[in-house]
Amino acid sequence: MAPVFFLLLFSQIFLCTAVDTINSTTPLSGMQKIVSKGGRFALGFYTPPQGNNTASGTGNYYIAIWYNNIPLQTTVWTANSDVPVSDPTTASLSIGSDGNLVLLDQSKNRQLWSTNVSVASNSTVAVIQDGGSLDLMDATNSSKVYWRSIDHPTNTWLPGGKLGLNKTTGVSQRLVPWRNNANPSPGLFSLELDPNGTTQYFIQWNDSITYWTSGPWNGNIFSLVPEMTAGYNYNFRFINNVSESYFIYSMKDDSIISRFTIDVNGQIKQWTWVPASENWILFWSQPRTQCEVYGLCGAYGSCNLNVLPFCNCIKGFNQKFQSDWDLQDFTGGCKRNVPLQCQTNSSSAQTQPDKFYSMVSVRLPDNAQSAVAASSQACQVACLNNCSCNAYTYNNSGCFVWHGDLINLQDQYNGNGGGTLFLRLAASELPDSKKSKKMIIGAVVGGVAAALIILAIVLFIVFQKCRRDRTLRISKTTGGALIAFRYSDLQHEGDVQTLLDPRLNGDASADELTKACKVACWCIQDDENGRPTMGQVVQILEGFLDVNMPPVPRSLKILDESPDVINFFSDVSSSQTSQMHNSTASSQTKSSTSGGSQFQST
Structure with a gap:
């Protein structure tokens, strides 16, 4: 029993002293x-969160390195990005017989990943360092390092790591982003040092199109990165010798946790951990706007800085x-809803030819080809005559057409x-122009007619109310003998409370009465261009729009300037007037009108 006990004790002591190995x-x-x-970094099997749900993993596991001393799990390196493990209990990361570090899927008896370097001895160990690097070294001589993960970055560049050639x-x-937020396999973008030997970094799309450069290194900063001032938190060094050229950087303050990443949307970003908020803070990113990233939205996708997400499929x-779009990977692009007429090989008389949709103020796609055409119509015909033509434009430089996918579009x-850009679509994707024109004309005519009817009703109600209220006011003040008023008297008097129904006992807002009267007077202006629209009427009555006192209409001005004014007569006696105050005002108004009132103008 004693040998077994000491063997177990020795194993426990070994595990305690080798937790980094x-x-x-x-x-x-x-x-x-x-x-x-030092407890700064950890290595183990990691499963990315499923979309925005950080509590639910994807079910795929990867050997990864992450920060161990911050609460928000953040990976900085992954080994088997292309070949995930479905069950980590059946996989192991171990030292192989040739001294390399290997990841084995024991359930399938398959090697998934290896450091794959030449090792002088099979007596090696792998140690996770406080700088975030997993180092493969000689077991008896730690200064002999065969391989470092920090020199083989994935999407993150850590202090002390090389990034060069x-x-x-x-x-x-190179730095290569994850395919999407749940898949660490390589995406389409990459950051690398110029392979032609200059001291500037490039960001490329699909290893072919360069859409950002840092500018050359002048010994202190990159020329196109003015943020690198004397107060910059990093110390950059450029190393150039016979075998390699690379940049390496360190932090001026080792207590600061910081990193550079290239994200799934193709931007290089500098992040710094802020303990107070327990979150990463973005300090710098390039390109500055998301739509400057080439091909971000894929084929037939368009970028728009004014909406979220930035990418959307174009019409059709x-x-x-x-x-993938749900996980912020837009590079797969979009597919056509309805095949073009020329692609269906249909000869039916009912099949309409393809049409074009006008996309105004867009960034035109790359790979345009010039075509001979003297007008926009001729340019359209040139595109229609070639089934592979998907779009055209015509400007001062002539006619240009696009064959194949449309990439790198941007709205506004x-x-x-x-x-x-005139985009070619199946006819069914666009409304019939004649039907649309008829519908538009019908809608406009119907709308105008409805507005006129509503305006007439409003004017009638306002006129009737003003007429009734004026009769009541005059009857009250004169005991039945109606007094003549001119428009100018009412315009300059300003006491709108006299127009109020006496049954309300003055319980009304003078401002509301003023607005109602102004609306009524503006609505009867001689010049119809001076009359408010129904929308403006509503805004005035609701207090959103203020108006001045309207001018006197010409028709009323003639009456105002006439020596004989409009007279109203009533044979209502004083007793009837008294009775009117004790009965319904509206019914008395009707009785006085039918009982002998007459309208006379000379």
Whole structure:
């Protein structure tokens, strides 16, 4: 029993002293992890969150390195990005027989990943360092390092890591983003040092199109990164020798946790951890706007800085891979909803020819081809005559057509390379122009007629109310003998409360009465252009729009300037007037009118 006891005790002591190490006898498996001596970084099996749900993983596991001393799990490196493990309990990260570090899927008896370097001895160990690097080194001589993960970055550049070019092999150390937020396999963008030997970094799309450069290094800063001032928190150094050229950086304050990443949307970003808020703060990113990233929205997708998400499919297209779009990977682009007429090989008389949809103020796609055409109509015909033509534009430089996919579109764009793009679509994607014209004309005529009817009703109600209220006011003040008023008297008097129904006992807002009277007077202006619209009437009555006292209409001005004014007569006696105050005002108004009132104008 004693030998067994000492063997177990020795194993426990070894595990306690080797929590940062993987060797030939202690592989990593399941939910185990190793932690750097200072506790800053950890390595183990990691599963990305499923979309925005951080509590639910994707079910795919990767060997990854992450910050161990912050609450928000943030990975900085992954090993098997292309070949995930479905069950970490059946996989192991161990030292192979040739001394390399290997990831094995034991359930399938398959090697998923390896450091794949030449090792002088099979006596090696893998150690996670406080700088975030997993180092493969000689077990008896720690100064002999065969491989470092920090020199083989994925999407993150850490302090102390190289990012440059191996002149012997021609292989670049590059930053490549995850495919999407739940898939660490390589995306379409990459950041690397110029392979032509200059001291500037490029960001490229699909290893072919450069859409951002840092500018050359002048010994202190990159020329196109003015943020790198004397107060910058980083110390950058450029190393250039026979075998390699690279940049390396360190933090001026080692207590600051910071990193550079290239994100799924193709921007290089500088992040710094703020303990007070327990979150990463973005300090710098390039390109500055998301729509400057080439091909961000994929084929037939268009970028728009004024909406979220930035990418949307253009008219006649929808997302090719909706699940990728949900995870912020738009590079898969969009697919056509309805095939073009020329692609269906249909000769039916009912099949309409393809049409064009006008996209105004867009950034035109790349790879335009010039065509011979003397007018926009001729340019359209040239495009229609070729089934592979998907769009055209016509401007001062002539006719240009696009064959194949349309990439790098941007909406609401007024910079260089912008214009109007005519997109080719199946006829069913666009409304019939004749029917649309009839519908528009019908809608306009119907709308105008409805507005006139509503205006007439409002004017009639306002006129009737003003007439009734004026009769009541005059009857009250004169005991039945009606007094003549001119428009100018009412205009300059300003006491709108006299127009109020006496049954309300003055319980009304003078401002509301003033607005109502102004609306009524504006609505009877001689010049119809001076009359308010129904929308303006509503705004005035609701107090959103203020108006001045309207001018006197010419028809009323003639009456106002006449020596004989409008007279109203009433044979209502004083007793009837008294009775009117005790009965319903509206009914008395009717009786006085029918009982002998007459309207006389000379």
